Amino acid sequence: MNRRHALKALAGLALCPICAPVGFAAEGAHWSYEGATGPSHWGDVDAASKVCTIGSQQSPVDIQGSIKSLLPPLQFAWRTKPDMIVNNGHTIQVNADPGNTLTVGKDKYDLVQFHFHHPSEHLIGGKSFPMEVHFVHRNLAGALAVVGVLMTAGKPNATFSKIAAAMPASEGKPVKMVAAVDSNGLLPARRSYYQYAGSLTTPPCTEVVNWLLLREPVQVARADIDAFAKLFPMNARPAQKDNRRFILSS
Numbered sequence: 001m002n003r004r005h006a007l008k009a010l011a012g013l014a015l016c017p018i019c020a021p022v023g024f025a026a027e028g029a030h031w032s033y034e035g036a037t038g039p040s041h042w043g044d045v046d047a048a049s050k051v052c053t054i055g056s057q058q059s060p061v062d063i064q065g066s067i068k069s070l071l072p073p074l075q076f077a078w079r080t081k082p083d084m085i086v087n088n089g090h091t092i093q094v095n096a097d098p099g100n101t102l103t104v105g106k107d108k109y110d111l112v113q114f115h116f117h118h119p120s121e122h123l124i125g126g127k128s129f130p131m132e133v134h135f136v137h138r139n140l141a142g143a144l145a146v147v148g149v150l151m152t153a154g155k156p157n158a159t160f161s162k163i164a165a166a167m168p169a170s171e172g173k174p175v176k177m178v179a180a181v182d183s184n185g186l187l188p189a190r191r192s193y194y195q196y197a198g199s200l201t202t203p204p205c206t207e208v209v210n211w212l213l214l215r216e217p218v219q220v221a222r223a224d225i226d227a228f229a230k231l232f233p234m235n236a237r238p239a240q241k242d243n244r245r246f247i248l249s250s
């Protein structure tokens with residue numbers, strides 16, 4: 001195992017708590033966003049990742065329409081400010097402390113981490129956005145709820161500016177940020193959302209995610225998007241077939 005793979009394995013264990021209950025791509029398994037190890041080959045990464053190719057509830061999707069429904073409100077109770085950031089080779093991720101919860105109806109989840117994609121992974125009516133942040137939550141049974149927030153260029157966002165300033169330029173272990181960040185700052189004012197059943201958007205693409213995509217984007221500084229894009233010019237999986245899944249909207 002070379003150093004790069006050793007780091008990746010460590011990162012997988014320490015930083016991918018969402019992977020523990022759902023399995024993760026084998027140690028050292030290599031995947032990327034282009035070429036021979038790009039998204040159309042993820043099913044070949046290892047046995048656990050076959051579902052990337054053969055699954056029927058894959059994410060992201062292009063939301064072309066939705067069914068207006070009486071969905072429960074998203075009740076965020078993110079109380080502590082995270083201060084650990086990592087470049088895991090695929091994205092920039094901020095690790096959350098335990099005890100920051102999301103309640104959706106009768107279901108209660110704990111925030112595990114959040115990370116970014118450039119451009120957005122979800123599309124709305126065929127439209128892509130400059131970036132998307134994924135807040136990964138897990139409940140005691142191991143089920144995942146991921147809140148997606150689309151990001152557009154506009155007014156600077158204090159939370160994202162701090163993250164952009166702290167991003168490690170190369171893959172490595174988590175490092176402490178100079179100042180902790182307020183995760184709530186990346187949520188838009190309005191919390192109406194789309195909901196559908198989907199998957200992780202990276203190998204092993206496990207189909208265990210209750211997707212909650214907020215309809216209203218947040219604005220962040222163009223310079224901060226550019227800084228992220230310099231590190232990750234393209235880290236978005238293309239939209240997957242919806243296979244006639246229902247997409248609900250609140």
Ligand SMILES: [Zn+2]
Nearest residue numbers: 115117134201
């Ligand atoms: Zn993601």
